[in-house]
Amino acid sequence: MAAEAFAPAKINLALHVTGKRSDGYHLIDSLVVFAAVGDKVTAEPSRDGNWHLAINGPFALGLNPDPSNLVIKAGKLSGDPPALFTLTKRLPIAAGIGGGSSDAAAALRALSDMDGRPIPQDVVSLGADVPVCLRAEPARMRGIGEDLSPVPPMPKVYLVLVNATRHMSTRAVFQTLETADNDPMPDPVPWDDAAALADWLKTTRNDLEPPARRLDGTVARTIDRIEDTEGCLFARMSGSGATCFGLYASEDNARRAAKAIRGFEPEWWVTTTTPL
Ligand SMILES: C[C@@](CO)(OP(=O)(O)O)[C@H](O)COP(=O)(O)OP(=O)(O)OC[C@H]1O[C@@H](n2ccc(N)nc2=O)[C@H](O)[C@@H]1O
């Protein structure tokens, strides 16, 4: 029997880099939320005993359906029997919104729903973002991504996600970071409304934004476009970029902002969404 799982976009509302491990991985302290926009992964039993992947959707052409795909890697980590996956790729690739990690987590969920197999233990071996993507709920993420703790509920907010459809290498952004030993994120506090969340975010950082801005000039342009829209309470880059988000209190403002940005930049990926 086939099983389907949603792979929501992951957004790092704040991301402090607080250290570096001896293996080169960085310690982070991040407020992560998930959005109602995302990919879809379907799993069904394989007829020939091999793992298979078919990819469709608006960003399908950017990916190869081969063993390097995180969906297949997740499947193999979960063990036999193999499955046939179908991935509907709606999120831009290498974009700082965890598309690959969220697909891997969705593949594990779909397999588990398909035949009851357990979710494997060592999911961080698939990618630092996979543990948080398996939970797919607001969280404070520490360590390299394996240390998760709950945060106060999100207030009603509207997000506009904007990507100039440029791939950004996570590895290159971490390598361009000047200082790894930075202050941790302040403890999250209950946020009454969108304005309170925006005010709190102003006391935080994304330490990967300065190196990403140095690597790709479209990051600054993307933030400028978002900040110029009416009702934008806060704008920042997510993860290692290059997707940036704008935060709004009203759905109308978010929709109008997305329309205005699309008008200026018709080639960019622009979407309105809400945190899950
Ligand atoms: C930066 C973050 C923030 O949520 O998100 P994205 O921008 O990828 O969405 C994540 O830490 C990314 O997680 P993920 O994309 O799974 O990274 P991985 O595949 O494990 O690592 C890719 C490369 O990034 C670097 N890396 C990644 C995570 C980390 N905590 N420290 C690192 O130094 C390493 O050079 C590694 O080889």
Ligand SMILES: Nc1ncnc2c1ncn2[C@@H]1O[C@H](COP(=O)(O)OP(=O)(O)O)[C@@H](O)[C@H]1O
């Ligand atoms: N299913 C997948 N979706 C997206 N990227 C994938 C997938 N499988 C493997 N990758 C590779 O993982 C890398 C990171 O992609 P992605 O997870 O979209 O970005 P980010 O980590 O910046 O959020 C890309 O170089 C991409 O080729």
